Amino acid sequence: MLQDYLFPETISEAVSFLKSNEGQARIIAGGTDLLLDIPEGKIKTSCLVDITRIPELSKITLEDGVISIGAAVTHNQAANSELIQEKAAALAQAASCVGSYQIRNSATVIGNVCNAQPAADTAVALVALGAVAEIANPGGTEYVPVEKMYAGVGKSTIDSASQLVTRVSFPAAQKKQGTAFVRLHQRKALALPMLNVAAMVALEGGKFLWARIAMAPVGPGPVRALSAEEILKGAEVTPEVIEKAAQSALEQANPRSSALRGSKEYRTSVLPVLVRRALEQAVANAGSSCK
């Protein structure tokens, strides 16, 4: 039973509210997932600590080539940010796919990550971008790659009853770097992805310097297509190389059958197509094209 609803003004106040409630209080940002889980009894809490009015958490910043997104930044704010569109297109695209327009006005990017659904769109994009989360603990600050924030299906390593993710940071795409996000879904809104893939590439002299590819739902959280990344490293930017990398993505993928969102067989057949498209679009976003 909810007894209290608090608005801390600073990060340290938020953490101390959690601490003084000894596990009975919980962070709320947009609340669009949490407020479904509480009535269903999936989450028990007696106090919500609303972090959306902590001024520094509402910011999207670029400092020394690093973009940071605060914990109160909504999907629409991220999707509509010119900085994100220009320097982290994959994240802008992913954020614009979640839920509906109304949901995106409330739901936060970091909330999407902390809710830890296997194919959380913005988490997939953030893994491809190499994002790291800043976490405020009672004992101090900790940094964890978004890739390491999944403890299992629907389970985050973040304990929202004692800690708070304050922001996620990742390097802005530089010259000859590009990012992209592709998603397969049954409807254009209010539909969870059947599959989603994000990619970031760095090119030089017609070759891939490196690539980072994240795909879902093919594991408990976004999964890196490490074989594909290895194939691309140092290889020519050609349709053949991209196709070979796309096929190899299956080596790390273990999709499950979903009655609503595609069988294992279907997802296995389609995944390489999405990886190929993500790579082609990331190459195009880097200002290049496949010869």
Place this chain on the structure above:
Amino acid sequence: MSSKILKFTLNGEPVEIAVSPEDMLVDVLRDKLELTGTKKGCGKGECGACTIIMDGEAVNSCLVPAMKAMSASVETIEGIGGPGKFHPVQETFMDLGAIQCGFCTPGMIMSSKALLDKTTSPTSQEIKKALAGNICRCTGYVKIEEAVMAAAEKMREKQ
């Protein structure tokens, strides 16, 4: 259960009301403030019938804790116009028959108004994106989109 005093601006007027930390904004609007124009459909953010505008943005009031309205400015269907002085988008929904049973209409109109507050020259794509979270189970969406386009034109003429 501990109650809290919620202060906010509702349709331009200051409101002060006791709420529980558990209350959702849609229930406070409908049951405590008796503004039943805002509909409660799914209660899970899937249908959009409960759409209101909070600080300029369309949100699902069934997923907004009432406490989140603290110090905010909230607009509901009752506040944007009514008999005698309808909002252009209310007029065009009626004129163009973008209504059948009417249950989704307040939510559709609030999502449309939030869009038209930002631009009076929306593209068809922008209208679809703004309304994708509002489900209508009777008329289909063609007339609704036409009504939003027509309202935008009316608003441009007035400018």
